[in-house]
Amino acid sequence: MKHLQLALLLFFLGITAVFSQSQKGVWLTNVRSEALDSREGIETAVSNCKAYGIDHIYVVVWNRGHTLYPSEVMQETFGVKVMPRFAERDFLKELITVAHREGIKVHAWFEFGFSSSYKKEDGGHILRAKPLWRAIDHKGELVSKNGFQWMNAFDPEVQDFLLSLIVEVVNNYDIDGIQGDDRLPANPSTAGYDAYTISLYQKEHAGALPPSDYKDAAWIDWRARKLDLFAKKVYETVKAIDSNVLVTMAPSIFPWSKEEYLQNWPRWVKEGWVDAIIPQVYRYDIKSYEATLTANLEFISKKDREKFIPGVLLKVDDYIPSEDFLTQMIQTNRKYGILDEVFFYYEGFKDHPLFFKNTYPKL
Template sequence: MYKSVLVVLSVFLLACQSTETKKETPQYVLGYNEPVRGVWLTNVASDAMFSPENVAEAVEKCYNLGINTIFVVTWNKAHTMYRSSIMEEWTGFEIDPELDPENTGRDPLQEVIDEARKYGIKVIAWFEFGFSSSYLEDGGILIERNPHWASLDVNGNLTTKNNFEWMNALDTEVQDFMLSLILEVVNNYDVDGIQGDDRLPAMPSEGGYNPAIIEAYKEAHFGQAPPEYHKDYNWVQWRAEILNDFMKRIYEEVKAADPDCIVSMSPSIFPWAKEEYLQDWPTWVNFGYVDMIVPQVYRRDIDAYTRTLEAQLRYVLPEKMYQFYPGLLIRVGDEQPSEEFLTQMLEANRRLGFEGEVHFFYEGLHKYEDILKSFYKK
C-alpha cells in the first residue's frame, strides 16, 4: 500500500513538473517558433491565384491579418497550379490552363512563395484533390488515359462519392504517381511543407473492390473474399493499413528529399474519416508520420464545434498535441459563420490550449478582419 501511494505521488509530481516545463518552453511544429495561424488559398470560388497582382494582394492581406502560413492549392481536378513536367507527360498540360490561358510561363505557386517571403509567411503546398481523379467527369482525363487506375466499388463501377470520382489509392502505381507530384514540388520549389487533406491519403470505403486488391485480401485471409458490406470493420481496417503504409512512405521520402520540409495532413474528423475514407489519422500522428495535423472541425454551432474538437483530442497522445491545430470553416459557397460564432470558435480553441488554427478558406477572411487582428495581434 505504501509503495502504491509513493508511485501515485511520483506520477503526480512528474505530471506537475511536465506541465510546468511545457508552460515555460512551449513546443511548436517543425520550423515554427510560434503557433500556426493559417489559411487555405484556393483556385475555386476565388480569383486570388489568377494574376500576379491578385496573388500579391492576397498575401499582403494575410500578413496584415496576422496569418503566418498559407496552404496554397497545388493539385486540383487533374491539374497542377505550378509548372509540372510530370503532368505535361501524363496529360499534355504543364499547368491548369485557366491559370495561364495564354501560356506565358506564369507559375502561381512560385508567385505565392516569392510574395510570402517578403513577409516571413510560410508556404505549404496543398494537394487538395489527392486521389480523386475528377468531379462530375466520369473519372476525367486521368482515368480516360489510365483505366486501370480507377477504383472500383462492389458492383465493379468507378468509385464515386459526393460527385467525386476516385483513383485506386491502394494501387502502388497510383501511389507512385501521387508521390511523384509531391516530390516534384519538394525538389523544385522552396516550399516550407506539403499537405494532404480528406482526399490524401484517402479513398471512399466504397472503393477497393479491384481484382488485384481482392486477391491480395484473399491471400491475407486464407482465401476469404472481402465482404460486400464496405464498412465491415476488418475490411476497413485492412485497407486503412495500406494507406497508413503509404502515409509513412510519403513522410520518409519527403524527409529524404528535404529533412526540414513539413509534412502536414488535414483529414476529416475521426472516426468518421476512417469509416468513410479509410483515413486512420491518429496512427499517422502517434507513430510519427506527420509534423502537423489539422482535422477539419467544420461545424455550424458552437456546441457542436466544441464537442467535436474535444472528441478529436482523445485520439492524440499528449506528447503529440503540439502538432494539432483545428481546421475552421469560415466560408462554403455564400455561407459564412456569424462574427459571434467565429469569435466563439477562436475562444474555444484558446480555452482548450490552441493558440492557432487554419481557416477554410481565404475569401472568408474579408468578413472577419477586425476579429482576426484582435486575436492575432503581434
C-alpha cells in the same frame, strides 16, 4: 467590446506571449477565388495575410485532375503540363517569393489527392487515359462520392504517381510544407473491389474474397492500414529530400474519417508520420464545435497535442460564420490549450477584416 473581451481572455489565460509564435494558417484555393490569377492578386492576398496575423498559407497545387503549377510529371504522363487557367505563369513560384518576403510560410496543398475529377462520370481525362487506375466499388462501378470520382489508392502505380507530384514540388520549389487532406491518403470505404486489391487481399487471407459488406470492420481496418503505409511513405520520402519541409494532413474528423474514407489519422500522429494534423472541425454552432473538438482530442496523446491544429470554417458557399461564433471557436481552442488554427478559406477574410486585424498579433 467583443475584441476587448477576447484580448482580456487571452491575457488571463497567460498565453498572449506565445500567441504570436503559434501557427495561424489559411487555405488559399482557385475555387470561388481569383486571388491566384494574377501577380497583383497574390500581392494582395499576402498583404492581407500579413495584416491579419496569418503566417502559414496552404495553397492548392492539385485539383480536378490537373496540377496548378507547370509539371513535367503531368506532361510526360498525360500530355497536360498545367491547368489551362494557369498556363501563362507559375503562380506557385510567385506566391512563395512574395510570401517569404513577408515572413509567411507556404505549403503545397494537394487538395484532390486520389480523386481524379469532380462531376465527371468517367473520372475525367486521367481515368480515360488510365482506365486501370479506376477505384471500383462493391457494385463493380467507378467509385464516386459527393460528386468526386476516384483513382484506386491501393494501386502502387497510382501511389507512385501521386508521390511523384509531391517529390516534384519539394525538389523544384522553396516550399515550406506539403499537405494532404480528406482525399490524401484516402479512398471512400466503398472502394477496394478492383482486381488488384482483391488479389492482394486474397494473398493475405488464404484465398478468401473481401467481404461484400464494404463497412465490415475488419475490411475497413485492412484497407486503412494500407493507406497508413502510404502516409508513412509520403513522410519519409519528403524528409529524405529536405528534413525542413513540413508534412501535414487535414483529414475529416475521426472516426468518421476512417469509416467513410479509410483515414486512420490518429495512427499517423502516434507513429510520427505527420508534423501536424489539421482535422476539419467544421461546425455551425459552438456546442457542436466544442463537442467535436474535444472528441477528437481524445485520440491524441498529451505528448502529441502540439501537433493538433483545428481546421476552422470561415466560409463555404454562401455560409459565413458570425463574428461572435468566430470568437467563441477561438476561445474554445484556447480553453483546451490549443494555440493554433487554420481557416477555410481565404475569401472569408473579406467578411471579417476588422476581426482578424484586432484578434491576431501582427508579423
